[in-house]
Amino acid sequence: MVTFPGTLDDQDAARAVRLAGAEPVPLWxxxxxxxxxxxxxxxxxxxxxxxxxxxxxxxxxxxMDELIPAARSGLPVLGTCNGFQILCEAHLLPGALTRxxxxxxxxxxxxxxxxNNRTAWTRDFEQGQDIVLPVKHGEGRYVxxxxxxxxxxxxxxxxxxxxxGNPNGSLNDIAGITNETGTIVGLMPHPxxxxxxxxxxxxxxxxxxxxSILKKLVNA
Numbered sequence: 001m002v003t004f005p006g007t008l009d010d011q012d013a014a015r016a017v018r019l020a021g022a023e024p025v026p027l028w029x030x031x032x033x034x035x036x037x038x039x040x041x042x043x044x045x046x047x048x049x050x051x052x053x054x055x056x057x058x059x060x061x062x063x064m065d066e067l068i069p070a071a072r073s074g075l076p077v078l079g080t081c082n083g084f085q086i087l088c089e090a091h092l093l094p095g096a097l098t099r100x101x102x103x104x105x106x107x108x109x110x111x112x113x114x115x116n117n118r119t120a121w122t123r124d125f126e127q128g129q130d131i132v133l134p135v136k137h138g139e140g141r142y143v144x145x146x147x148x149x150x151x152x153x154x155x156x157x158x159x160x161x162x163x164x165g166n167p168n169g170s171l172n173d174i175a176g177i178t179n180e181t182g183t184i185v186g187l188m189p190h191p192x193x194x195x196x197x198x199x200x201x202x203x204x205x206x207x208x209x210x211x212s213i214l215k216k217l218v219n220a
Contacts (some may be wrong), residue, residue: 101169
């Protein structure tokens with residue numbers, strides 16, 4: 001779990017990893033060492049106060065100098081909310097996240113559909129499965145060029161779509177995407193907030209993200 005100034009969800013992410021049976025390893029944005037981790041989680045929050053574009057400053061953090069080439073070489077990476085924004089700013093995923101179409105911050109339980117269960121982070125889902133995860137963001141509208149959208153759609157790189165209403169106006173109702181190899185996934189909803197009933201989460205649907213990557217690493 002990478003912590004930037006303003007990251008909020010790193011401890012939630014660490015707990016989710018523990019509940020899945022893995023060992024969370026804290027990574028600090030100013031370090032130059034990935035500590036030999038097998039996968040990386042970029043959590044949500046407001047890195048650097050969301051000055052400039054969301055994630056634009058974090059993209060240049062020292063740790064990203066190590067993470068970007070490692071991710072391009074196959075290190076699995078999951079980015080949620082602000083983490084998704086950072087992945088786009090780092091050009092590890094195409095497109096960008098912009099202001100919600102309503103221009104209002106959105107915080108609610110959100111239905112999404114699993115469109116691609118073949119990524120490193122979605123193997124424990126069923127294709128077409130409908131799940132519920134929390135969303136909480138002001139700049140979650142996914143946008144991309146017509147050519148990029150067509151490529152994402154035609155190559156199966158859209159991983160999730162919103163159900164029951166689009167909370168931010170994302171093009172094609174896109175809630176999450178992946179890279180060409182399925183090792184990098186970015187999404188706006190927060191799976192780390194839906195891993196146990198004890199805290200009143202809308203579901204435990206988020207657990208499958210963490211069990212998926214753990215099984216991939218164990219069976220690699």
